[in-house]
Amino acid sequence: MKISFLITVVTATIVGCGSLFADSLPLQSVNKAGEVIDAAIEAHGGAESLSNLNTLARTADFVNYATGQSRKPGPPYDRSESTNFNAIDLKDHVFITRNTGDGGGYTFDQGTLVNGEDSWQLNYRAGTAAPLVQPDFNTQSGPFIRVTPALLLKQLQARRGTSNWLGEAEVNGRMHDVITLVMETGPALGMYIDQETHLLTRMERVLPPFGQVEYEFLDYSMVDGIAFNKTFKLYVNGDENIEFVTRSTEINKPLTAYMTVPDNLEKVAAIAPDPLSTQEIDEGVFLIGGNGTYALFVEMADHVVAIGGTQTVPASITEMRKVIADKPIKYGVLTHHHSDHIPGAAAYAEQGATIITFKENETVVRNAASNDDAKLEFVEDSMTLTDGSRKVVLYNIGPTPHAENMLIAYLPDQGIIFEADHFPQPGNGVIPPAVPATIAFAEALVRLNLDYDKIVGAHSARVASPGDVQSALSREAATATGGR
Numbered sequence: 001m002k003i004s005f006l007i008t009v010v011t012a013t014i015v016g017c018g019s020l021f022a023d024s025l026p027l028q029s030v031n032k033a034g035e036v037i038d039a040a041i042e043a044h045g046g047a048e049s050l051s052n053l054n055t056l057a058r059t060a061d062f063v064n065y066a067t068g069q070s071r072k073p074g075p076p077y078d079r080s081e082s083t084n085f086n087a088i089d090l091k092d093h094v095f096i097t098r099n100t101g102d103g104g105g106y107t108f109d110q111g112t113l114v115n116g117e118d119s120w121q122l123n124y125r126a127g128t129a130a131p132l133v134q135p136d137f138n139t140q141s142g143p144f145i146r147v148t149p150a151l152l153l154k155q156l157q158a159r160r161g162t163s164n165w166l167g168e169a170e171v172n173g174r175m176h177d178v179i180t181l182v183m184e185t186g187p188a189l190g191m192y193i194d195q196e197t198h199l200l201t202r203m204e205r206v207l208p209p210f211g212q213v214e215y216e217f218l219d220y221s222m223v224d225g226i227a228f229n230k231t232f233k234l235y236v237n238g239d240e241n242i243e244f245v246t247r248s249t250e251i252n253k254p255l256t257a258y259m260t261v262p263d264n265l266e267k268v269a270a271i272a273p274d275p276l277s278t279q280e281i282d283e284g285v286f287l288i289g290g291n292g293t294y295a296l297f298v299e300m301a302d303h304v305v306a307i308g309g310t311q312t313v314p315a316s317i318t319e320m321r322k323v324i325a326d327k328p329i330k331y332g333v334l335t336h337h338h339s340d341h342i343p344g345a346a347a348y349a350e351q352g353a354t355i356i357t358f359k360e361n362e363t364v365v366r367n368a369a370s371n372d373d374a375k376l377e378f379v380e381d382s383m384t385l386t387d388g389s390r391k392v393v394l395y396n397i398g399p400t401p402h403a404e405n406m407l408i409a410y411l412p413d414q415g416i417i418f419e420a421d422h423f424p425q426p427g428n429g430v431i432p433p434a435v436p437a438t439i440a441f442a443e444a445l446v447r448l449n450l451d452y453d454k455i456v457g458a459h460s461a462r463v464a465s466p467g468d469v470q471s472a473l474s475r476e477a478a479t480a481t482g483g484r
């Protein structure tokens with residue numbers, strides 16, 4: 001895509017004839033944005049059609065590119081497919097979503113129903129419905145609104161006073177006006193309106209430190225008098241991340257059919273909030289973390305071995321110091337190269353610990369550590385860390401459907417295994433049916449002949465048993481009907 005900016009400097013002009021009034025820069029910018037918005041509203045179906053648009057239900061086929069989350073560390077990234085259903089009722093603040101597909105060694109069929117007090121997290125594959133603890137219509141529906149021009153135009157209609165004209169820009173040889181939109185939540189959006197068709201063709205959003213997200217809206221056609229794009233593409237820092245093609249669009253039909261929890265989903269307890277905490281799994285073995293990310297700390301004779309590289313690591317180290325005051329962290333073990341499992345490298349490097357990873361992951365790990373003095377040690381099939389009596393054995397269980405190389409940690413004397421991303425277990429309630437990654441993990445435990453009685457993980461505070469692995473393997477995926 002070729003973009004060139006021709007930012008026009010808006011100059012304040014003094015109105016003559018002795019008038020003291022001048023159009024200030026902000027006023028000119030808001031006025032110009034208003035003109036662009038009026039023309040765009042007209043092109044997208046007109047003020048009346050957009051005002052009357054209250055419910056919208058869309059089904060789309062998604063292609064996802066697993067940037068930083070593929071089986072190998074670098075590009076080209078793995079491609080997976082899913083189907084997405086979204087339905088929104090703007091007046092009653094109801095939002096329903098369901099996502100079905102597979103990728104990364106996972107199979108999923110899950111959704112969310114946001115309807116005030118009657119809000120649920122639905123897992124059709126596990127056959128469960130859990131109350132949504134803090135339902136928030138604006139936050140939950142934001143991603144759908146941001147990929148649906150008609151809904152964005154409604155936002156512009158309602159929030160026009162907050163919109164600014166930023167200038168003109170050429171995109172793919174066509175001139176656009178660029179205006180801003182500030183939604184209820186999230187950073188401002190830069191909207192590109194084609195100067196000839198007055199359609200929204202492109203949008204940008206900056207999410208520091210993550211980077212820039214670009215949205216492309218393509219192939220418009222009219223549905224019940226409103227312009228809808230058939231194709232959508234999303235880029236993250238220039239890399240293609242999502243593409244979808246819409247299969248169906250329904251306007252102003254009642255959503256009641258989607259607003260109840262299907263009968264065959266078992267209502268289970270809400271996922272409780274999980275603040276930072278320390279669990280002593282065995283003497284000198286601590287699982288420390290919160291909010292879905294955890295690391296394991298093993299106290300050795302004169303040092304500490306830390307396992308897991310998620311974002312919790314800095315906070316978990318601080319917490320660990322309350323139970324192991326003075327021993328240095330000698331090793332920081334990273335389970336795999338995924339973008340959410342390497343941020344801990346920086347904290348380990350800062351502690352002066354040796355980071356243990358795979359040779360293949362060197363580049364992404366050095367980038368994550370962002371420390372020229374970071375010490376790396378590479379593991380191939382297995383590695384034993386010991387102080388002469390206590391042992392931590394690392395095994396590469398890869399290749400798995402989740403990653404080419406994947407470390408688990410095994411404490412043979414305590415019968416404890418630490419894993420990441422292969423045994424997804426909710427904080428409480430029923431263990432879901434095994435996904436392909438779980439099957440590969442269970443097979444590795446048998447192949448390595450590991451005698452264990454506890455599994456702890458990078459994404460759950462729950463301590464699982466061998467029985468839990470068996471129940472995951474023996475459970476069939478539920479086939480839910482009703483709802484969507």
Ligand SMILES: [Zn+2]
Pocket residue numbers: 336338341402421
């Ligand atoms: Zn992963």
